[in-house]
Amino acid sequence: MPETSPRVGLFVTCLVDMFRPSIGFATVKLLEDAGCTVEVPELQTCCGQPAYNSGDQADARALALNVIEAFKGFDYVVVPSGSCGGMIVKHYPEFFEPGSTEHDEALDLARRTHEITSFLTRVMKVEKVEAQFPARATYHDSCSGLRELGIRNEPRKLLASVEGVSLREMTDAEVCCGFGGTFCVKYPGISDKMLEKKLRHIEATGADTLIxxxxxxLMNMAGKLKRQGSAIKVRHVAEVLAGDYETPPIAEAE
Structure with missing residues (x-):
């Protein structure tokens, strides 16, 4: 762990802000427990991923500039989302001409930005968390977190330290759930077939909790599980690592 307390800016994400603030609070707890000073810049907006995925480069670039400005001065920027983290780390520098001030600032932000489990394990050197969460769980690797940021072992390592969690690996844990942001809107038929296959693998583990x-x-999978009458509960990894079992599971909270 670094000797001084790092100043961390929390990038909340749109979905967490609008639908699941408990993830943000859990992330703050994890960061503070690890010795960080956490701030949430009010200037932050969407990372621009929906616009980027839809081909709207102009709006995506404008949103990127706003996020770059909002998070100037922080030692690190932490995101409870592999997809938003991947957007900042991998795609922001692509928006600007190499050698320009904007490109340099985008690269600087990219170097300082981390997904929460990656930050805890790689930067803060956290080996375990002090939490309890009774669950027979299985873990789904999101596409962006896995492929853009290389996150796989980090959440599993931390989950193994949570008292009460028994992790059961599903078949094809790394295969897309069919969400893909605007993909599920553009290609609902394909998305639903992908989701059906994913849910069969989840249920085959015998897990009572999906993380x-x-x-x-999570919202994509939780929605269909709920429509099918499944008893499987759905949680964000930050909530489990923070020991937040009082907040209702995703879908049940709607």
């Missing part, structure tokens, strides 16, 4: 690091994926 992942991206709220978009």
């Amino acid at each position: 992942a690091g991206d709220l978009g994926c």
Whole structure:
């Protein structure tokens, strides 16, 4: 762990802000427990991913500039989302001409930005968390977190330290759930077939709790599980690591 207390800016994400603030509070708890000073800049907005995925480069670029400005001065920026984190780290520098001030600032932000489980394990060197959460759980690897940020072992390592969690790996844990942001809107038929296959793998584990690091994926899977009458509960990894079992599971909270 760093000797001084890092100043961390929390990038909340749109979905967490609008639908699941408990994830943000859990993330703050985890960061403070790790010795960080946490702030939430009011200037922050959407990371621009929906616009980017839809081909709207102009709006995506404008949103990127706003986020870059909002998070100047922080030692680190932490995101409870692999997809928003991937947007900032991998795609922001692509918006600007190499050698320009904007490109340099985008690269600087990218170097300082981390997904929450990655930050705890790689930067803060957290080996375990002090939490209890009774669950026979399975973990879904979101596409962006896994493929853009290389996050796989980090959440599993931390979940293994949570008292009461028994993790059961599902078949094809790394395969897309069918959400893909605007993909599920553009191609609902394909998305639903992907989701059906994912849910069969989840149910085959015998788990009573599904965990992942991206709220978009979680809402997608939780919605169909609820419509099917499944008893499987759905949680964000930050909530489990923080020991927040009082907040109703995703879908049940709607």
